[in-house]
Amino acid sequence: MSVPTRLRLTTVNLDTPDPAALARFYVxxxxxxxxxxxxxxxxxxxxxxxxxxxxQRERAYVRPTWPAQPGRQQMSMHLEIGVEDLDAALAHxxxxxxxxxxxxxxxxxxxxxxxxxxxxxxxxxH
Numbered sequence: 340m341s342v343p344t345r346l347r348l349t350t351v352n353l354d355t356p357d358p359a360a361l362a363r364f365y366v367x368x369x370x371x372x373x374x375x376x377x378x379x380x381x382x383x384x385x386x387x388x389x390x391x392x393x394x395q396r397e398r399a400y401v402r403p404t405w406p407a408q409p410g411r412q413q414m415s416m417h418l419e420i421g422v423e424d425l426d427a428a429l430a431h432x433x434x435x436x437x438x439x440x441x442x443x444x445x446x447x448x449x450x451x452x453x454x455x456x457x458x459x460x461x462x463x464x465h
Contacts, residue, residue, distance in 0.1 A: 348390055350382065351418070354397035355455050361394045364454050367435040369420075402456035406442050418459040425449060425463045432461060 355361040362373060362381035371392070374384040379396040403415075422428035429439065429449045440450040440458065447463040 350391045350393050351416075352393045352395050353455075353457055354400055355394050356397065356400045357455075358394035358396050361453065361455055362392075364436050365392055365394075368432060368437070400455070403458070405440055405450065405452065405456075405458040417457065420459055420461050421464040422461050423464060425461060428461045 353361065358379060358381040359376065362376070362383060365371065365383055366373060369383075369385075371383045371386055373381060374391070375382040380393060382393040383391050385391045405417075420428075425447065429451070432449075432451050433439065436454050437451040437459075440452055443450055447465075449461045451459055451461060453459060
């Protein structure tokens with residue numbers, strides 16, 4: 340299939356009731372920088388290059404449930420964050436304000452929840 344023009348994924352956007360607060364969590368977690376900050380939108384710059392993160396105010400935000408449960412708000416996506424030391428990365432994430440999900444499906448992955456309940460996985464890069 341031919342693409343008519345160059346398309347490049349630049350940013351993943353997360354809905355949140357408080358864009359500034361969630362952005363600051365990810366700044367602490369990832370060591371990234373705030374590129375744009377407005378009342379309803381905050382954009383983070385990935386200091387390593389590549390895809391960035393943005394946070395958009397959603398006034399009717401409902402925390403996702405993980406793992407999925409019938410009749411409950413389900414996550415529509417999650418972030419995958421590769422780490423070299425799983426225990427140290429988990430301790431850092433918890434110190435930044437994440438919580439570890441109760442259900443952990445794999446030994447070399449830790450599923451965490453950001454302050455708004457978005458799941459993200461810390462996975463051990465081999």
